[in-house]
Amino acid sequence: MAMPNLTGRCAVVTGAGKGLGAAYAKNLAAAGAAVVVNDIDLASAAAVVETIGREGGSAVIDGNSVTTWESSGAIVQTALDAFGRLDGLVNNAGVFYLADPSEEDPAWIEDMVHVNLLGTMYCGQHAIRHMTAHGGGSIVNDTSGAQSGMRHRGTYGATKGATASLTYSWAMDLAGSGIRVNAISPIARTAMVDYGKARGESGTDIPPEHVAPLVTFLLSDDAAGVTGQVIRLEGPQLSLLSRPGARRTTEENPTWDQDSLRAALPRLLELHQRG
Numbered sequence: 001m002a003m004p005n006l007t008g009r010c011a012v013v014t015g016a017g018k019g020l021g022a023a024y025a026k027n028l029a030a031a032g033a034a035v036v037v038n039d040i041d042l043a044s045a046a047a048v049v050e051t052i053g054r055e056g057g058s059a060v061i062d063g064n065s066v067t068t069w070e071s072s073g074a075i076v077q078t079a080l081d082a083f084g085r086l087d088g089l090v091n092n093a094g095v096f097y098l099a100d101p102s103e104e105d106p107a108w109i110e111d112m113v114h115v116n117l118l119g120t121m122y123c124g125q126h127a128i129r130h131m132t133a134h135g136g137g138s139i140v141n142d143t144s145g146a147q148s149g150m151r152h153r154g155t156y157g158a159t160k161g162a163t164a165s166l167t168y169s170w171a172m173d174l175a176g177s178g179i180r181v182n183a184i185s186p187i188a189r190t191a192m193v194d195y196g197k198a199r200g201e202s203g204t205d206i207p208p209e210h211v212a213p214l215v216t217f218l219l220s221d222d223a224a225g226v227t228g229q230v231i232r233l234e235g236p237q238l239s240l241l242s243r244p245g246a247r248r249t250t251e252e253n254p255t256w257d258q259d260s261l262r263a264a265l266p267r268l269l270e271l272h273q274r275g
């Protein structure tokens with residue numbers, strides 16, 4: 001198995017103390033990258049740094065939260081202070097609450113928007129400013145199957161759908177700059193999945209290590225030319241998520257009034273529900 005060679009490169013993985021982020025950090029370090037292991041759970045992050053060091057890799061801990069402009073800037077600064085460069089960012093930190101829309105807790109809504117969406121935006125913006133000035137890099141954001149709609153995941157799915165939109169737009173903005181931006185939609189057994197399982201959701205036994213090679217691949221030169229993609233890895237199945245776009249009716253009207261809408265909508269729904 002030929003591992004990409006990331007020797008001499010530096011990657012930041014947010015939320016890397018546990019679960020998927022810890023597996024990404026260890027896999028990137030095994031490929032030779034110097035890694036910033038970011039997590040607000042300092043004890044977990046320290047254990048990951050210790051494991052990477054014991055296995056001959058290079059890593060430092062960063063305990064900043066991704067949720068503010070200043071603290072996310074500090075995460076990128078940790079990479080520059082420790083390793084003098086930043087080549088890769090994995091926007092992995094995330095929080096997840098299940099709730100019926102009629103019972104959403106505003107504190108949970110804010111937590112998910114702050115960590116999953118603003119955290120991705122802020123860390124990405126700081127990384128892009130650095131990478132633009134220093135010749136490029138690769139950013140991997142995190143989405144979820146919930147971006148396409150899943151019960152009790154309205155806010156969570158919205159943060160992930162917004163992250164997919166961000167990925168498409170950043171990839172367009174940064175085309176030709178040497179900065180690639182992609183997203184992954186993973187599935188693995190972590191504390192997040194166990195939280196869902198304890199509330200009657202289906203679980204999985206796929207380990208986080210199953211997903212990690214995809215992240216390392218996307219941060220490496222093997223993925224040159226891959227940008228603006230949302231890649232789903234669901235156990236044995238690797239797939240691309242299609243970008244949302246218009247599904248048109250063959251009918252056109254200069255103005256759409258109640259009568260023409262009433263006549264056309266059922267035909268449009270029938271056409272596309274069949275397709």
Ligand SMILES: NC(=O)c1ccc[n+]([C@@H]2O[C@H](COP(=O)([O-])OP(=O)(O)OC[C@H]3O[C@@H](n4cnc5c(N)ncnc54)[C@H](O)[C@@H]3O)[C@@H](O)[C@H]2O)c1
Nearest residue numbers: 015018019020040065066092093094144187188190191192
């Ligand atoms: N596990 C899955 O099947 C699955 C599926 C789809 C998407 N995801 C996404 O993958 C990512 C990782 O999830 P996981 O399953 O490993 O969950 P996890 O709960 O095991 O790990 C998330 C990590 O993020 C850290 N974190 C939380 N808030 C933070 C903050 N403000 N700043 C820095 N770190 C913070 C946590 O301390 C934790 O270590 C998340 O974005 C999640 O939404 C996971």
